[in-house]
Amino acid sequence: MSDAPLHTLALADAAEAIRSGRLSSVALVEACLRRIDAVDRAVQAWVTADRGGALEAAAQFDVEARQGRIRGPLHGVPVGVKDIFHVRGLKTMAGARGFADSVPAEDAASVARLRAAGAVILGKLHTTEFAWADPAVTRNPWHPERTPGGSSAGSAAAVAARMVPAALGSQTVGSVLRPAAFCGVVGLKPTYGRISRRGVLPLAWSLDHVGIFARSVRDAALVLSVLAGHDPADPGSVAIPPPELGSVIAAVPVRPPRLGLIGAPFRERAAPEMRAHVETVAQTLAARGAAVEPVRLPALVPALLSAVQVILRSEAATYHAELYRQRAGEYRPKIRAGIETGMCIPAPLYLKAQRIRRQVRLEMRPLLEAFDALLMPPAAGPAPDPTTTGDPTFNAPWSGIGAPAVSLPIGLAADGLPLGVQLLGAPFAEPRLLAAARWVEATVSLSATPPETVLV
């Protein structure tokens, strides 16, 4: 184990150190809690740090580790959870303090899987209200006057600020990949149906995905290996075997990937700095041995962007209908407008939007299968000001077709904020996508961390 501060340890390294007896879970959890005490006044990522529960669990895991009983690959490692996931004994407030304050008796399915793998649930992380677009209180660890993105604001910021090595988030349109890009961490949105959504407050049922924040592809893959699996209680869960991620976790692939470089309609929507960044990254990867070819997306992709917005508003309006009827005036402005406009959408156009996403998925499949990954920007540029959570356009299509995608931090913008790239893969081909991502990460990854002067 290196001499680095414990709160900076990577998830997989920390898990290995605990398994081998070189590190105690209590020491690691205490280090993360001290880090939260030191920097969360500035970042405001945490709704609740469950000090008592986390230390009690860590102590139990240490006892078990000393007895040679290892629960799973995350034994003793702390993980944070976005506050729309149910965690038994902790309030689910969903960024809506006045509305949702129930204390669940059961964990969300994904949280239960984390615990079964030995993870320590460190606490709940801020979200935008009901995972819509009204900004959360959380600040970007790289710059206090920039958004961390959303809706998974606290999850991205906590991992970036080294308060916890990994966190759960959710993505309906762009709520994992975009905040990961803005905060300079790895974001993974697996295939729709790969991770159970049971116990996660819905925003739009047919678009909602559970996602992962970590500081490396290896760590994200390790968490996915724990979370993936069929859940008959989730109607969107798919009954296929979990992905085989052992080789991705074990080592950087030797073989350079075959990458498709996406241009229209996203290139022209990106800021000049982001366009130049992605082109430079593509050229660098090609120079290191990757096969990089320009690709053309199906003509229906622009219509898919609109279809995702129609589906989002329609389904959110349906889910919130009863609560809205009782307490419309208490919603924050953007989600209230989203619910109200969603109520005005004619059913035939909602169904047309659902037909579009299915057609694009069918048309994208050959393209996705021809490459290890497709490459494009994860956002229009670096994080914008905190009156917004940023534009999810660059992530929306891949939520729409349910394809897996990864956001990787690669470089800094002129203003010192992280820039990244987005890689997407074929549905249920996470091992292939993550292998490509790990090769890209090893070739051109960002090693910078948020400036400590911003965090204290």
Added chain:
Amino acid sequence: MPEGASTTVRRNADSSGDPMPDVSPEVFRSALTAEARRRFGDERAEALAPDLETLAADLARVAAAPLPDDTEPGFFLVSE
């Protein structure tokens, strides 16, 4: 027939059976505003105007998108 195997995309939206294929964003905006007034009152409908304009543009793009006749809705994108 397997999904997506041999379908013909209709380019003439008028004959595709799509809902409101030739409706402009302006017409959608007017219809949405009328519905918002009916549901939430004039003042609230006025406050929603920017959102209704964005939504009208999205609905127009969705309505105009050409699709094969046999494309069913996606809903839960299971094992395709």
